[in-house]
Amino acid sequence: xxxxxxxxxxxxxxxxxxxxxxxxxxxxxxxxxxxxxxxxxxxxxxxxxxxxxxxxxxxxxxxxxxxxxxxxxxxxxxxxxxxxxxxxxxxxxxxxxxxxxxxxxxxxxxxxxxxxxxxxxxxxxxxxxxxxxxxxxxxxxxxxxxxxxxxxxxxxxxxxxxxxxxxxxxxxxxxxxxxxxxxxxxxxxxxxxxxxxxxxxxxxxxxxxxxxxxxxxxxxxxxxxxxxxxxxxxxxxxxxxxxxxxxxxxxxxxxxxxxxxxxxxxxxxxxxxxxxxxxxxxxxxxxxxxxxxxxxxxxxxxxxxxxxxxxxxxxxxxxxxxxxxxxxxxxxxxxx
Numbered sequence: 001x002x003x004x005x006x007x008x009x010x011x012x013x014x015x016x017x018x019x020x021x022x023x024x025x026x027x028x029x030x031x032x033x034x035x036x037x038x039x040x041x042x043x044x045x046x047x048x049x050x051x052x053x054x055x056x057x058x059x060x061x062x063x064x065x066x067x068x069x070x071x072x073x074x075x076x077x078x079x080x081x082x083x084x085x086x087x088x089x090x091x092x093x094x095x096x097x098x099x100x101x102x103x104x105x106x107x108x109x110x111x112x113x114x115x116x117x118x119x120x121x122x123x124x125x126x127x128x129x130x131x132x133x134x135x136x137x138x139x140x141x142x143x144x145x146x147x148x149x150x151x152x153x154x155x156x157x158x159x160x161x162x163x164x165x166x167x168x169x170x171x172x173x174x175x176x177x178x179x180x181x182x183x184x185x186x187x188x189x190x191x192x193x194x195x196x197x198x199x200x201x202x203x204x205x206x207x208x209x210x211x212x213x214x215x216x217x218x219x220x221x222x223x224x225x226x227x228x229x230x231x232x233x234x235x236x237x238x239x240x241x242x243x244x245x246x247x248x249x250x251x252x253x254x255x256x257x258x259x260x261x262x263x264x265x266x267x268x269x270x271x272x273x274x275x276x277x278x279x280x281x282x283x284x285x286x287x288x289x290x291x292x293x294x295x296x297x298x299x300x301x302x303x304x305x306x307x308x309x310x311x312x313x314x315x316x317x318x319x320x321x322x323x324x325x326x327x328x329x330x331x332x333x334x335x336x
Contacts (some may be wrong), residue, residue: 022094022226022233023067023284031073034060035093038078038175041199042307042314043099052076055307056097059118059224062293063095063240066285071296080173082149085110088227095237096225099196101151111228116241118223118300119195120320120329122216123155126182126190126197129211136215140165142188145178147171155218156191179203193220195308195316202313235283239335243290246271246332247299249323254298257291271335279335290335300330 026032036044036056044054061071077093088096089111099121100106102114125144127133136159146153148171160167170187172178179200182190190197194216201207224241226234247253250268252260261272269275272294273287280287297303301323308316322328 022230023236025091026067026094031068031075032060032064032095033093034074034076035079035084035087035096035098036060036076037098038080040099040175040196041202042312042316043195043199044076044078044097053307055119055303056099056224058297058303058307059097059241059244060095062244062296063237065292065296066240066243066289067236069292071292080149080175081147082173085112088112088225091227094226094233099193099222100225101193101220102223102225103151106225112225113228113234115224115226115234115238116245116333117221118241119221121193121195121220121222123152123191123218123220124194124197124216125213126201126210127188127213129209131188134213136213136217137163137165139167139189141167143168143170143186144189144191145170145172145182145187146191147175147178148173150192151218151220152192159217175200193222195314198314198316232284236285239283240290240293242332242335243271243293244300244303245323245330246335247290247294248301249325249332252294252299253302254295257295261291267336277336 036052039045042054044052044056047053057076060074064073065071077087079087079098084096084098084100087093102117106112107114125136125139133139144156144167146156146169153171156169170181172181178190181187183204194212197212201210204210224237226237250271252264252268252271257272260268261274264272266275270277270279272291273280273289278287280289283289304318304321305311308314318328320329322330324331
């Protein structure tokens with residue numbers, strides 16, 4: 001499919017344009033086209049064999065398992081911040097699963113529909129420990145490396161303006177370019193989502209020499225996105241994400257799913273398609289759609305633990321991303 005220009009895509013989005021029939025296209029080609037980052041460890045990053053792995057990758061795998069009965073039926077398209085929305089609008093990708101913040105502008109003017117938030121994040125700052133800087137309020141007059149076309153670019157401008165400070169932005173389109181510039185000393189500060197900073201610090205020349213400041217300057221609810229205008233596809237992606245969260249709430253794991261399907265509570269059996277009230281027809285799939293999605297990589301908590309948790313290089317705390325029953329705000333809508 002021919003790629004539209006950014007201006008054309010945005011114009012069409014604003015007039016209600018959408019490429020409906022996404023499921024028909026997916027079934028015809030036999031795989032989902034998933035837009036991912038150009039490489040963020042823990043979220044979407046190629047391993048030594050060239051295979052894409054990460055938390056966001058596993059979201060796409062779960063959707064593929066639900067709709068095609070094959071978690072491997074996914075092709076990955078690495079996209080920069082400035083490329084990602086055009087790629088989705090033009091039909092180059094079916095789903096964007098790449099640490100993308102849900103905002104009013106993106107949800108409306110850019111013609112996107114966001115699935116449930118999979119990571120509640122916030123923007124922060126990283127500096128060299130040798131700088132002696134311990135607070136973002138000490139950043140007046142610094143140079144700041146930031147990704148062009150990201151919410152980080154707007155947030156940092158707002159933060160410095162609100163606090164009557166000046167700075168010099170050093171912008172790059174690609175995340176690798178931002179990282180390389182900061183690591184090479186071309187700027188004093190690196191700003192991005194806190195999870196992204198933690199991930200990219202792992203691949204710096206001397207990770208221990210860099211520290212993140214205490215301030216969080218924004219809300220960054222990261223969520224998969226699809227195009228406006230195809231409610232059937234939007235429903236599938238939305239409820240696949242909810243199925244992963246509901247599975248953690250209900251204690252369903254990749255290891256015990258067969259037993260839970262046979263012996264679980266009514267809510268569990270409804271989720272897994274083994275009750276008399278199946279949910280498949282409501283999303284245009286068979287009743288085992290959620291079972292396949294969960295079995296592909298585990299529930300939401302299992303995905304977190306495998307890619308982001310304390311036993312991974314990122315060692316991220318769940319924080320707000322804990323289930324609501326554990327002090328967080330992560331919550332599945334009722335699957336019934």
